[in-house]
Amino acid sequence: MQPFILLFWLLFLHTCSQTFCQSPAQSPAATQTKAPVSPPPPAGPTDTIQILLKAGRFLSFVRLMKATHVDTQLFSQLNSSTDGITMFAPNDNAFTSLVAGAVGSLNDREKLEFVQFHILPRFLSISDFQTLSNPVKTLAGSDRKFPLTITTSDNSVTVSSGLTKTSLSNTIYTDKQVAIYEINKVLVPRDLFPPAPPAPAPAKPLAEPDPVAPRDASSALVIAWQHRVNVVLFGAGLYIAALVMDP
Numbered sequence: 001m002q003p004f005i006l007l008f009w010l011l012f013l014h015t016c017s018q019t020f021c022q023s024p025a026q027s028p029a030a031t032q033t034k035a036p037v038s039p040p041p042p043a044g045p046t047d048t049i050q051i052l053l054k055a056g057r058f059l060s061f062v063r064l065m066k067a068t069h070v071d072t073q074l075f076s077q078l079n080s081s082t083d084g085i086t087m088f089a090p091n092d093n094a095f096t097s098l099v100a101g102a103v104g105s106l107n108d109r110e111k112l113e114f115v116q117f118h119i120l121p122r123f124l125s126i127s128d129f130q131t132l133s134n135p136v137k138t139l140a141g142s143d144r145k146f147p148l149t150i151t152t153s154d155n156s157v158t159v160s161s162g163l164t165k166t167s168l169s170n171t172i173y174t175d176k177q178v179a180i181y182e183i184n185k186v187l188v189p190r191d192l193f194p195p196a197p198p199a200p201a202p203a204k205p206l207a208e209p210d211p212v213a214p215r216d217a218s219s220a221l222v223i224a225w226q227h228r229v230n231v232v233l234f235g236a237g238l239y240i241a242a243l244v245m246d247p
Contacts, residue, residue, distance in 0.1 A: 045078035046178040052089060055172050055182075060095040061118075064103070068112040070119070073139075077121070084123025084177040085139075088159055088168075090186045098186055102193065110192050116140040117148070117161070117189050123177055126168075129157050146189045161187040 049071050052058040065071045074085060095103075106114060116139035124132075135147035149160045157168040166185035173180040 045075050046173075046175060048074055048085075048087065048178065048180065051173045051178075051180060057091045057093075058089050058182075060092050061089050061115075064111065064115050068108070068115050070112070070115045070139075074119070078177065082177070083121060084179070086120040086122065086124040087178075087180045088118045088183050088187060089172060089180055090118070090183050094166075094184055094186045098188075106192060113140045113146070114189070114192055117146050118187055123179055125174065125179065126157065126171070140189070145191050148187070157181075159183065159187065162190045163188040163193060 049062060049065065052062050052065075078085065103111065103114065119139045120136060121139055129150055130152050132150050134149045134151075135143040136150050137143040138146055138148055140146040147162060149162075151158045151160075159166055159168070164185050164187055166183045166187070168181045169184050170182040171179070172182055
């Protein structure tokens with residue numbers, strides 16, 4: 001009996017050891033979830049003012065853009081449209097060639113139109129200039145009121161306002177939406193700076209007085225008086241001669 005009991009306990013212990021000593025099943029690894037990464041905010045419109053300031057030779061044009069709030073207009077336009085812009089930026093030397101006080105004599109509306117006349121409401125690469133139809137419309141408005149003509153020849157692009165003509169001297173910036181080109185002359189629109197009227201013809205010189213004619217009325221009176229005296233004297237002489245001859 002005892003051996004049977006002992007065998008039973010050995011089997012029991014062996015079974016328990018396999019059941020309780022076995023390491024518990026590992027739970028499946030928890031899947032690590034990462035928080036979604038938000039995409040970077042879209043880049044804002046191109047800052048044309050910073051581009052011109054970085055170039056370092058367009059301070060006069062930058063001041064006009066800020067004074068007329070054209071910089072704000074461009075920011076809004078680039079933010080709401082995909083057409084882009086093309087800017088012809090006169091360098092500082094270009095403004096020194098203007099007549100002193102020419103821009104300062106304009107009122108606020110005219111200054112705004114003056115700056116807008118240098119900007120086209122769409123992006124144009126150098127090759128795009130070859131397919132333009134003139135006159136070209138600017139931000140200043142109607143192409144009839146502010147006509148701008150652009151022509152190309154070989155690798156040269158010429159811009160004419162009717163009063164000034166200049167060529168693109170350098171590409172300052174381009175990003176397929178904004179193109180900024182340097183020009184050496186300010187584009188002067190006819191509507192804001194009409195040409196001066198022609199000078200009047202010089203007056204004809206006065207005719208020289210006739211040397212035979214009396215120089216003035218007093219000379220004429222003297223001559224007439226002398227003529228009367230001569231007639232009287234002649235008549236008196238005839239009368240006296242008649243008396244003497246009458247016996």
